Structure formats: structure tokens, C-alpha cells
Amino acid sequence: MRTPKKTTALRALGTAVAALGLVAGVQAPSAVAAEGGGVWKNANSQRVLEVGGWSTANGALVNQWDFHGGANQRWVSTGKWIDGQYWGTLENANSDKCLEVADWGTGNGAIVRQWQCTGGANQQWNQHYYDDNVFYLINKHSGKCLEISGWSTVNGARAQQWDCHGGTNQLWVV
Numbered sequence: 383m384r385t386p387k388k389t390t391a392l393r394a395l396g397t398a399v400a401a402l403g404l405v406a407g408v409q410a411p412s413a414v415a416a417e418g419g420g421v422w423k424n425a426n427s428q429r430v431l432e433v434g435g436w437s438t439a440n441g442a443l444v445n446q447w448d449f450h451g452g453a454n455q456r457w458v459s460t461g462k463w464i465d466g467q468y469w470g471t472l473e474n475a476n477s478d479k480c481l482e483v484a485d486w487g488t489g490n491g492a493i494v495r496q497w498q499c500t501g502g503a504n505q506q507w508n509q510h511y512y513d514d515n516v517f518y519l520i521n522k523h524s525g526k527c528l529e530i531s532g533w534s535t536v537n538g539a540r541a542q543q544w545d546c547h548g549g550t551n552q553l554w555v556v
Contacts, residue, residue: 419456419475421449425516425553427535430455431481433496434538438477441484444494444541446530457481459509468509469522471499480505481528483543488524491531494541517554518546527552 422431429446432455449455453476461470472481479496482505487493499505503523510518519528526543529552546552 418453419458419473420556421455422457422472422519422554422556423449424530424551425555426533426550427530427539429530429535429537429539431457431541431554433474433477433479436476437496438479440479440497442477442479442496444481444496445538446534446541447537452476461506469506470509471501471505472507472519473499481507483521483524483526486523487543488526490526490542490544492524492526492543494528494543512553515556517556518552519554520546528554 423429424431424446427446430449431444432447432452434443434445436452436454447455454474456475457472458475459470459472461468473479474481474496477496478499480499482495482497482502484493484495486502486504497505504521506522507528508518508520508522510520512518520526521528521543524543527546528541529544529549531540531542533549533551544552
């Protein structure tokens, strides 16, 4: 299938901007820093990361669901390049709250939820490049990867952190 020229040009522009950020050491946009945010699709389930029930409350759980285009499935990334790695927060477009590991957890299976953005290390994620538009999301505080629990492919399966192992349930497509 042919890629439209406009899409190819936009990809090239995005790559150039990201490369400039790496070379110059300046702030650069992530893959989902677009207006209104972008979606993170789990490579294993093909479902997207969302705040459950359209909640805007602190503590609302984050899970996966079929893509429907709602604001609760869009995430705005803000951050900067530090020592060649992009660290930043993921803010939900519906609630304006940040993705975080609950209660500063460091163990496998710690819940991932939304909370008022504080900039704490438990809310910072390294968008670690894996392949074209595919990333691991590694929490700065725990050093663990965001994943969907139990390799689940069903709607509503919860997001959690786990030791990074390279499985597709830890890979996110943007």
C-alpha cells in the first residue's frame, strides 16, 4: 500500500525534529505531543490505553479498551531530552491528570492510575524507542515498564508496571 505524500512528509518532519532534539539537547516533542494528544495502542491486544469510565477523579484506574477516539483515550506528552532519553509526563486529554504508578510503588504489579500532575518521578515515563512508532514506557521512579496485566486482550484489562521483559504486552504503538 502506498503512503500518501502528505503522511510521508509529516513523518520526515517529525523525524527531523526529534533528531534535532537529540543533537542539540533541546526540548523536543514526543510521538504524542500533538494538539489534543495521541493514543497508545498495546502491541499485544491492539487496544488503547484509557482512563476507565471517562473518570476525571484522582485515583481512577487506567486500562485498555477498543479505540473509539474519545478524549479519555488521548494522552498529551510533555517532557524533555535528558542524556539522550526522552522523559516526560503523559497527561490525559479528558481529565488533565497524569499517568502515574500508584503510591510510588516499585513492585511488580503496582497499579497505574491517573492523578493530579505533580511532576514526581512516579509520573515520569521514558518513551524508550523499540521500532517505528513502537515504544516501551519506563517509569522513572521504579525503572519498570508499563504493561497490560496478564497479557490480556480483553476490554477493561488493567495497566500495571512490571520488570521490563520485552513482551508485546509492554510495547506501545503510537
